[in-house]
Amino acid sequence: MDNGQDMGVRVVRAGFIPLVDASVLIAAAEFGFAAREGIQLELVKDVSWANIRDRLAFRQFDAAHMLAPMPVASALGLGSNPSAVITPFTLGRGGNAITLSVKLYRRMQALTGLAGNEDALANAEALKRVIDDMKERGEPLPVLGTTYPFSSHNYELRYWLAAGGIHPDRDVKLVVVPPPMTSDALSAGAIDGFCVGAPWNMVAVAREVGRIVAVKEDIWPSSPEKVIGVRPEWADANPETLARLIVALDRAAAWCDVPDNRRVLAEILAEPRYIDAPVDILHRVLMGRFTTDPDGHERTVSDYFTFHRDGANFPWVSQAQWIFSQMVRWGQVDHSPDKQARVATAFRPDLYRHALGPRAGIPVADVRVEGGQRQDGFIDGAVFDPQDIPAYVKGFDVHNLENPAATRDEA
Numbered sequence: 001m002d003n004g005q006d007m008g009v010r011v012v013r014a015g016f017i018p019l020v021d022a023s024v025l026i027a028a029a030e031f032g033f034a035a036r037e038g039i040q041l042e043l044v045k046d047v048s049w050a051n052i053r054d055r056l057a058f059r060q061f062d063a064a065h066m067l068a069p070m071p072v073a074s075a076l077g078l079g080s081n082p083s084a085v086i087t088p089f090t091l092g093r094g095g096n097a098i099t100l101s102v103k104l105y106r107r108m109q110a111l112t113g114l115a116g117n118e119d120a121l122a123n124a125e126a127l128k129r130v131i132d133d134m135k136e137r138g139e140p141l142p143v144l145g146t147t148y149p150f151s152s153h154n155y156e157l158r159y160w161l162a163a164g165g166i167h168p169d170r171d172v173k174l175v176v177v178p179p180p181m182t183s184d185a186l187s188a189g190a191i192d193g194f195c196v197g198a199p200w201n202m203v204a205v206a207r208e209v210g211r212i213v214a215v216k217e218d219i220w221p222s223s224p225e226k227v228i229g230v231r232p233e234w235a236d237a238n239p240e241t242l243a244r245l246i247v248a249l250d251r252a253a254a255w256c257d258v259p260d261n262r263r264v265l266a267e268i269l270a271e272p273r274y275i276d277a278p279v280d281i282l283h284r285v286l287m288g289r290f291t292t293d294p295d296g297h298e299r300t301v302s303d304y305f306t307f308h309r310d311g312a313n314f315p316w317v318s319q320a321q322w323i324f325s326q327m328v329r330w331g332q333v334d335h336s337p338d339k340q341a342r343v344a345t346a347f348r349p350d351l352y353r354h355a356l357g358p359r360a361g362i363p364v365a366d367v368r369v370e371g372g373q374r375q376d377g378f379i380d381g382a383v384f385d386p387q388d389i390p391a392y393v394k395g396f397d398v399h400n401l402e403n404p405a406a407t408r409d410e411a
Contacts, residue, residue: 008038009038009039009040010038010039010040010238010240010241010244011039011040011042012034012039012040012041012042012062012063012241012245013042013044013060013061013062013063014041014042014043014044014061014062014063014064014065014228015043015044015045015046015051015052015055015056015060015061015063015064015065016043016044016045016046016052016064016065017045017046017047017048017049017052017065017179018045018179018180018274018275018276018277019065019095019179019197019198019199019200019226019275020095020197020198020199020269020275020282020285020286020305021065021091021092021094021095021197021198021225021226021305022065022091022226022274022275023091023092023256023265023269023286023305023307024091024092024249024252024253024256024307025041025043025065025091025228025249025252026043026268026269026274027252027253027255027256027265027268028041028248028249028251028252029041029042029043030268031252031255033248033249033251033252033255034245034248034252036248036251037244037245037247037248038244039241039244039245039248041245041248044060044061045273045274047178047180048148048178049066049067049070049147049148049151050080050081050148052064052065052066053066053070053074053079053081053083053085054081056083056085056229056230056231057081057083057085057231059231062230062234062238063228063229063230063234063245064228064229064230065091065226065228065229066085066087066226066227066228066229067147067148067150067151067152067153067226067227068087068090068152068223068224068225068226068227068319068320068323069150069151069152069154069155069323069327070085070148070150070151070227070229071085071086071087071227071229071320071346071347072150072320072323072324072327072343072346073150073327074346075342075343075345075346076324076327076333076339076342076343078150078327078332078333079149079150083231084231084232084233085229085230085231085232085346086229086230086231086232086235086345086346086347086348086351087227087228087229087230087315087346087347087348088228088230088235088242088246088315088348088349088351088352088355089227089228089246089249089250089313089315089352090224090225090226090227090228090312090313090314090315091225091226091227091228091249091253091307091313092225092226092253092256092305092306092307092308092312092313093216093221093222093223093224093225093303093305093306093312094215094216094217094221094225094301094303094304094305094306095197095198095216095225095285095304095305096152096153096156096195096196096197096198096215096216096225097195097196097198097201097212097214097215097216098120098156098157098160098193098194098195098201098212098213098214098215099182099186099193099194099195099196099201099204099205099210099211099212099213100127100192100193100210100211100213101186101189101191101192101193101209101210101211102208102209102210102211102293102294103192104127104130104142104192104193105211105213105293107130108123108126108127108129108130109126111126111129111130111133112125112126112129112130114126116292116293116295116297117297119218120160120213120214120215120218120219120379121163121164121218121379121380123164123213123214124160124161124163124164124165124166124213124214125164125165126164127142127161127164127166127213128164128165128166128171131166131171131172135171141171141172141173142172142173142192142193143172143173143174143175143190143191143192144157144172144173144174144175144191144192144193144194144195145174145175145176145177145182145185145191145193145194145195145196146174146175146176146177146194146195146196147176147177147178147179147195147196147197148176149176149332150327150332152216152223152224152225152323153195153196153197154174154195155323155326155330156195156216156219156220156223157174157195158174158326158329158330159219159220159326159378159379159380160195160214160218160219160379161398162380162396162397162398162399163219163379163380165397165398166398167398167400168330168398169330169331169400175191177191177194177196179196179197179200180200182194182196182200182204183200183203183204183207183209183210186204186209186210187204187207187209193210193213197225197226198282198285198304198305199275199277199281199282199285201290202281202284202285202290202291203277203281205290205291205292205293205294206278206281206291208294210293211292211293211294212290212292212293212299215299215301215304217301217303217304218379219378219379220370220371220376220377220378220379221303221375221376221377222319222370222371222376223319224315224316224319224323227315227347228245228249230242235348235351242351242355243351243354243355244355246351246352246355246356247355247356249313250308250313250355250356253307253308253312253313254307254308256305256307256308257306257307257308257309259287262283262286262287263283265286266279266280266282266283266286267279269282270282285304285305286305287304288300288301288302288303288304288305290304311361311362311363313352314349314352314362314363315347315348315349315352316347316349316363316366316367316368316370317344317347317349317366317367317386318366318367318368318369318370318384318386319347319370320343320344320346320347321340321343321344321367321384321386321389322370322384322386323343324339324340324343324389325384325386325389325392325393328389328390328393328401329393329396329399329400329401330399330400331400331401335389335390335393340386340389349363349366367386369383369384369385369386370383370384370386371383371384382395382396
């Protein structure tokens with residue numbers, strides 16, 4: 001057992017999904033950051049978030065690359081295997097995008113006159129007009145894919161749709177598609193769009209089957225994306241190993257944020273054992289430069305990936321509470337003070353502070369108002385105060401409070 005004393009090299013087995021937002025974990029293993037902290041970091045590639053969750057629960061993994069909402073869902077007992085998970089470290093911000101089929105986007109252009117350079121909200125409003133037209137004609141509604149019911153992708157896609165006046169449980173059909181399969185599903189016509197992490201949106205564009213209509217920063221720039229998940233009992237039994245892992249990840253995250261390092265990072269990510277995607281696409285994604293459609297429209301998002309700066313790794317309890325608010329909004333769970341208190345245990349800033357010690361830039365608070373600053377604004381201008389989640393949720397025109405059982409997801 002790890003009792004906090006130096007016991008030499010510690011082996012930490014960690015699972016990950018082939019996405020660019022696993023970069024910090026991969027860099028920690030590949031570029032010596034873990035080794036310098038006395039950790040032998042063994043990475044295991046997997047294909048689905050349900051597998052990641054289950055293999056962590058069944059002790060095949062010590063730690064895992066996880067969706068930020070997964071520890072929140074576990075604290076609430078949601079899902080088919082709600083084993084306890086906590087996160088002491090966020091792997092960064094950014095990286096997601098919403099992509100629609102070229103066919104659906106062309107219909108949006110034909111009906112609304114989109115020129116191709118509109119913002120995310122205008123694209124959502126254009127989709128609303130197409131959906132209204134489809135309803136009038138009696139056509140099947142669009143099928144949109146997300147990666148997991150308890151995912152930032154699900155909540156971001158829903159938030160974007162609702163901002164445009166589209167009810168995600170009535171006006172479209174949402175299905176789960178594993179990230180590496182999204183562009184294939186779009187090409188085959190099995191889905192009409194998806195929200196997923198990089199590089200799979202860009203792969204769909206490169207294959208000339210997709211059109212990117214929004215990125216994560218358009219919806220909420222400070223939204224947490226992926227986290228490191230560990231079992232609470234493993235954290236309690238291995239405090240020194242966990243602290244060393246956090247230090248290694250912190251240093252790897254700082255390295256990943258240096259633009260000059262991103263070419264070599266892309267080369268590592270491109271290998272079959274990691275993401276298995278073209279180096280040039282991965283490098284462009286890491287630099288926030290990508291083509292949004294087959295017509296060649298370009299977009300640069302300077303903060304498309306933020307791995308370390310501006311407190312990107314701090315596990316804000318208020319962000320866990322925002323995730324909870326979206327679960328309430330879409331009927332996955334009812335609100336109660338007890339549930340809100342349980343959610344507060346999922347993100348562990350105390351473990352983050354313990355590992356890194358006193359350092360400039362580490363927040364002293366665990367909770368803040370989210371979206372209250374211009375650079376942190378939500379797409380619809382809303383502001384989230386975790387002190388009154390019921391009022392926040394009821395303030396939206398589009399929600400599923402009247403029929404919560406309709407969207408209780410299992411995964």
